[in-house]
Amino acid sequence: MKKRDELNRAVSTARDFDPYPSEFLEHEFETYDLLREHLPVARSEAMTGGSLGRSDGWVLTRYKDSSEVLRNPEDFSNQVADYPVRPWIPQAVDPPMHTSYRRILNPWFTMDAMGKLEPHLQQYAEGLVDKMLEKEAFDFVTEFADPFPTVIFCELAGFPLEDYERIMDWKNVIMHASDGHPRGYELARASALDLGLDVGDGERLPSDVALAVRGRAAQEVYGYFAGLLEQRRVDPKDDLVTKLIEAKFDGERSLTQEELEDTLFLLYMAGLDTVASALGLIVRTFAEDEAKRREFVALMEEPTKVGPAIEELVRVHSIVLLPRRVTRELSFNGALFRAEDQVLVPSQAANRDPEEFSDPNEIVYDRGPNRHLGFGLGPHRCLGIHLARRELRIALQVFHRKLPDYHLDPDKMAVAFGGMKGLASLPLVKP
């Protein structure tokens, strides 16, 4: 009887499953555990941030099923439709074209290539942390986790450093116009009013208004990229913008203006929020769990230990929801998927599957093997993986060398956002 009750609970939880609002985070892992046990291939009718402009779709919570989908781009396409202006390259492109784009990009993001950035990462991290720690109370996200990857990205791509706040603000509108991110909302609301749109009186913008302001910000970014591309055509430099201009698709032709802009756009979107979100969530865990923080601080200078520790922190703090579109009718572990159905693979759920990870909710710094999906899997596996690992390691080392002890600020609340989840604010105080 109990089993039947649990199954009924799983069915109604699945129907109402919506990982996009920040409130979902309060019962995120309980929900995934319930679904994984009783309804691992579940059907939701309520996904507010769903791709393909639809709220219904499948949700996968088992590691094995998730891996199967991510490895199979033929049946599970990345062409989903949640882009404010044009689809991003190579994220929204399927093989074989995707393979050609990755062939261009891969060599620029190897471990060796990223190793050359190490002194810059160190220097920027030190500068931002020193400034933040001048005060007794500070906001780890707005003062460090958000600007750090933005500054690094400007350096790598060849964007003028003095533009980094503008670049961060555009990102906050495009990614966070209506997910509970205060800065994203404030900027988006101002932009909507400027466009003469009805912003309503709720705490979130109506979805059509949010889409309009995201589109406007994206157009501004495209304009900014177009200007930079123009400059680099005249005056080439040792940066990503120049490399893209000089690249040859399949060794034959240059990239078109649209391809150049859409690739830059994805690199910009993928490289900023991800690192900021992971850092914010990790440091919140450390602020709440002194023992785990001390354990990390004790091992973080040991080269053989810190790498696996970072992987484990990414597994436990996975942030990305991976949407796919079904391309043909097929039966999938007891469910019938139809062409055009949307399938959501939350890396958070797969990464806590006890079939794959023993004690999945525990941080085990030397966990091995640790084949987590935090950076995805299959052809779209994170292009920036070596940069991301390095940014996380250096950010955590620099911060904890300077301040190994800290607490949550008792007078202020951290602010979380849902969807590709993270923190918009993490107020901390010195001991």
Ligand code: HEM
């Ligand atoms: C903690 C930080 C990061 C996490 C957790 C992360 C996670 C992911 C995941 C899960 C995917 C797979 C998306 C899919 O299958 O649809 C992905 C793709 C991607 N990531 Fe990252 N990422 C991080 C940092 C970065 C950085 C720093 C960059 C640098 C530019 C980057 C660039 C990309 C790109 C370009 C793709 C698309 C790859 C493709 O479609 O072939 N990421 N990332």
